[in-house]
Amino acid sequence: xxxxxxxxxxxxxxxxxxxxxxxxxxxxxxxxxxxxxxxxxxxxxxxxxxxxxxxxxxxxxxxxxxxxxxxxxxxxxxxxxxxxxxxxxxxxxxxxxxxxxxxxxxxxxxxxxxxxxxxxxxxxxxxxxxxxxxxxxxxxxxxxxxxxxxxxxxxxxxxxxxxxxxxxxxxxxxxxxxxxxxxxxxxxxxxxxxxxxxxxxxxxxxxxxxxxxxxxxxxxxxxxxxxxxxxxxxxxxxxxxxxxxxxxxxxxxxxxxxxxxxxxxxxxxxxxxxxxxxxxxxxxxxxxxxxxxxxxxxxxxxxxxxxxxxxxxxxxxxxxxxxxxxxxxxxxxxxxxxxxxxxxxxxxxx
Ligand SMILES: *Cc1c(COP(=O)(O)O)cnc(C)c1O
Numbered sequence: 001x002x003x004x005x006x007x008x009x010x011x012x013x014x015x016x017x018x019x020x021x022x023x024x025x026x027x028x029x030x031x032x033x034x035x036x037x038x039x040x041x042x043x044x045x046x047x048x049x050x051x052x053x054x055x056x057x058x059x060x061x062x063x064x065x066x067x068x069x070x071x072x073x074x075x076x077x078x079x080x081x082x083x084x085x086x087x088x089x090x091x092x093x094x095x096x097x098x099x100x101x102x103x104x105x106x107x108x109x110x111x112x113x114x115x116x117x118x119x120x121x122x123x124x125x126x127x128x129x130x131x132x133x134x135x136x137x138x139x140x141x142x143x144x145x146x147x148x149x150x151x152x153x154x155x156x157x158x159x160x161x162x163x164x165x166x167x168x169x170x171x172x173x174x175x176x177x178x179x180x181x182x183x184x185x186x187x188x189x190x191x192x193x194x195x196x197x198x199x200x201x202x203x204x205x206x207x208x209x210x211x212x213x214x215x216x217x218x219x220x221x222x223x224x225x226x227x228x229x230x231x232x233x234x235x236x237x238x239x240x241x242x243x244x245x246x247x248x249x250x251x252x253x254x255x256x257x258x259x260x261x262x263x264x265x266x267x268x269x270x271x272x273x274x275x276x277x278x279x280x281x282x283x284x285x286x287x288x289x290x291x292x293x294x295x296x297x298x299x300x301x302x303x304x305x306x307x308x309x310x311x312x313x314x315x316x317x318x319x320x321x322x323x324x325x326x327x328x329x330x331x332x333x334x335x336x337x338x339x340x341x342x343x344x345x346x347x348x349x350x
Pocket of ligand 1: 082153
């Protein structure tokens with residue numbers, strides 16, 4: 001198709017695993033902790049809900065629940081269709097053709113994909129050998145190439161590495177670029193930048209309900225920033241960007257603070273269980289601050305072999321050939337995963 005933009009011609013479609021499975025540990029989705037039986041939840045919708053009318057354009061009630069959840073002013077929040085929409089909104093707002101976007105790599109693939117769609121130039125700064133990162137390298141590169149936007153995924157997907165707050169503040173003190181801190185997994189770690197947004201003119205924090213709240217299906221994420229940036233992004237976002245059903249479920253969900261905190265503790269416990277067990281294999285797991293563990297294995301086609309057992313994990317290619325990411329599951333799921341690994345390694349030996 002000749003008419004398509006040059007950069008779109010080179011783009012690959014975001015493809016997801018469509019195979020059947022018993023245990024799904026490939027996409028870092030949380031468990032269904034809040035609505036175990038959605039039928040019984042009385043999702044009969046809000047008083048006065050009219051399916052024929054457009055939803056609240058600025059998700060007012062949802063923003064006030066998010067405000068309570070994070071202890072921030074609802075005016076500093078924009079919700080939308082997953083943090084994916086928020087990443088795209090940042091690109092739409094700040095990236096002109098040829099502008100530079102900087103990030104450590106490996107990281108979440110959508111930063112470079114949206115850079116390409118919006119004709120920006122994505123530059124990845126390689127992590128250290130152990131997938132830790134060096135802020136001095138990033139600051140130096142930023143001074144050299146003058147990026148419009150810097151993405152920092154914290155904790156980082158897929159490596160699980162956590163950049164501490166002081167380092168992020170040092171970055172903010174040393175650049176005027178827009179700094180986007182993607183905190184999709186911050187509930188499983190410590191060191192959120194949410195309470196810093198008013199202190200900086202160029203800080204945007206992204207959060208989601210897809211991971212720690214176990215609501216990936218309703219596509220609900222949000223941005224937190226200062227009033228100037230919020231006002232600008234509000235000019236760019238599509239009208240009624242978040243449907244009424246997602247707004248409603250999000251409002252109900254965020255009222256369950258106790259359940260959410262209990263789930264986070266469970267995931268952290270299971271994360272250590274899984275990590276300890278992985279060290280018993282000829283596998284190199286990396287310390288993780290998310291709800292997943294990144295590891296290296298020399299078994300060829302490990303993910304395919306697990307898939308035969310009905311277990312899905314994420315595999316990588318290119319520079320990350322031989323690396324995998326497994327979502328922290330329930331105790332039973334983790335045991336099944338470990339059991340299958342045992343079988344696979346036993347067969348490798350014989
Ligand atoms: C899962 C994930 C997201 C979440 O995306 P949603 O669109 O909110 O589901 C965002 N950033 C990172 C790094 C992720 O891993």
